Amino acid sequence: xxxxxxxxxxxxxxxxxxxxxxxxxxxxxxxxxxxxxxxxxxxxxxxxxxxxxxxxxxxxxxxxxxxxxxxxxxxxxxxxxxxxxxxxxxxxxxxxxxxxxxxxxxxxxxxxxxxxxxxxxxxxxxxxxxxxxxxxxxxxxxxxxxxxxxxxxxxxxxxxxxxxxxxxxxxxxxxxxxxxxxxxxxxxxxxxxxxxxxxxxxxxxxxxxxxxxx
Ligand code: CO
Numbered sequence: 134x135x136x137x138x139x140x141x142x143x144x145x146x147x148x149x150x151x152x153x154x155x156x157x158x159x160x161x162x163x164x165x166x167x168x169x170x171x172x173x174x175x176x177x178x179x180x181x182x183x184x185x186x187x188x189x190x191x192x193x194x195x196x197x198x199x200x201x202x203x204x205x206x207x208x209x210x211x212x213x214x215x216x217x218x219x220x221x222x223x224x225x226x227x228x229x230x231x232x233x234x235x236x237x238x239x240x241x242x243x244x245x246x247x248x249x250x251x252x253x254x255x256x257x258x259x260x261x262x263x264x265x266x267x268x269x270x271x272x273x274x275x276x277x278x279x280x281x282x283x284x285x286x287x288x289x290x291x292x293x294x295x296x297x298x299x300x301x302x303x304x305x306x307x308x309x310x311x312x313x314x315x316x317x318x319x320x321x322x323x324x325x326x327x328x329x330x331x332x333x334x335x336x337x338x339x340x341x342x343x344x345x346x347x
Contacts, residue, residue, distance in 0.1 A: 162191045170194065171217040173210070173292070174229040175201045175236065179317045182229070186322070194221060200236030200284065201228060202255045203291040215297045224307050226292055229322070230285035231315040237281050241273075256280070259287045263343075275347070282346040285312040286327055290339055293329045302331050312342060 151158050170193040172182045182195050196213040203210055217223045230237075239246055240256035260267065263283050270276035289312040292298055301308050312325040327342035329335050 166191050166194075166221065168192050168194045168217075168221055169224050171196070171214070171221075171223045171226045172229060173197070173201055173203060173213075173226065173288070174315075175199065175231055175234055177231060177234060177317075180229070180231045180315050185315065185320065194223060199249060199252060200234055200240070200256050201230050201288060202252070202284075203228070203288045203295075204255055205291065205295065211295065211297065214292070214295060218297050218301050218306070218308065222306070224309065226298075226308065226310045227313055228285055228288045228292060228310065229313045229315055230281050230288075231317055232278055232281050233317050234281055237284060238277060241277055241280055256284055259284045262287070279347060282314055282325060283343070285314055285325055286339065286342045286346070288312075289327050289329060289342075290335065293332070293335050299332060 148159070168191065170188075172193050172195045174180055174182050174195070174197050176197045176199050182197065183190070183193050186193070194213070194217045196210055198207075198210065203214075205211075214226075217226070236249075236253055237256055238244070239249075240253040240260060260280055263280075266283075267276050267279060270279055289310050292310050298308060298310065307330075309328050309330045312327040314323050314325055315321070316323065325342055326345050327338050329338050
């Protein structure tokens, strides 16, 4: 494991490298950020949002929590969403889950980890909602895979149902919500085929995506 001092050295090297490649980079970014994307993903260290989509600093606003949950009572997530939509005017909101998610695993198997069990009740809600579908999976690995995907789709719905996103659509603001999933085994993202650009298309997009998942 690296020491924290090494991390600071790494930072010096990184900043010097970026400056060599683009001398005005940090000065330009210091004035303002104009990201087009909001990423809502898992806190998992193997899923570094900007890195895996090849975006430099300044291009993606990010919110991460355990199991990439969007809860209507979570002021942290709502504040990020409101700022991203109303102040930064992002056009794309990507909800990205990942396979082998510890949060999904714990929720599915009923593991008790402490305080976080309460947070993971949101995943339990998804599990319960799709219990019949999950019950016919041939093994627990497939079931976990499917719950990771269904959780993303449900969180896309939650984003779309916030007053923030609904008001944006009412104003005619261009805003699309996507559901993706990342595979930590091969580094690849998969589009879960849900993209919601208006309240009118939400139900159809949701039904289609749920029917398409593995
Ligand atoms: Co995770």
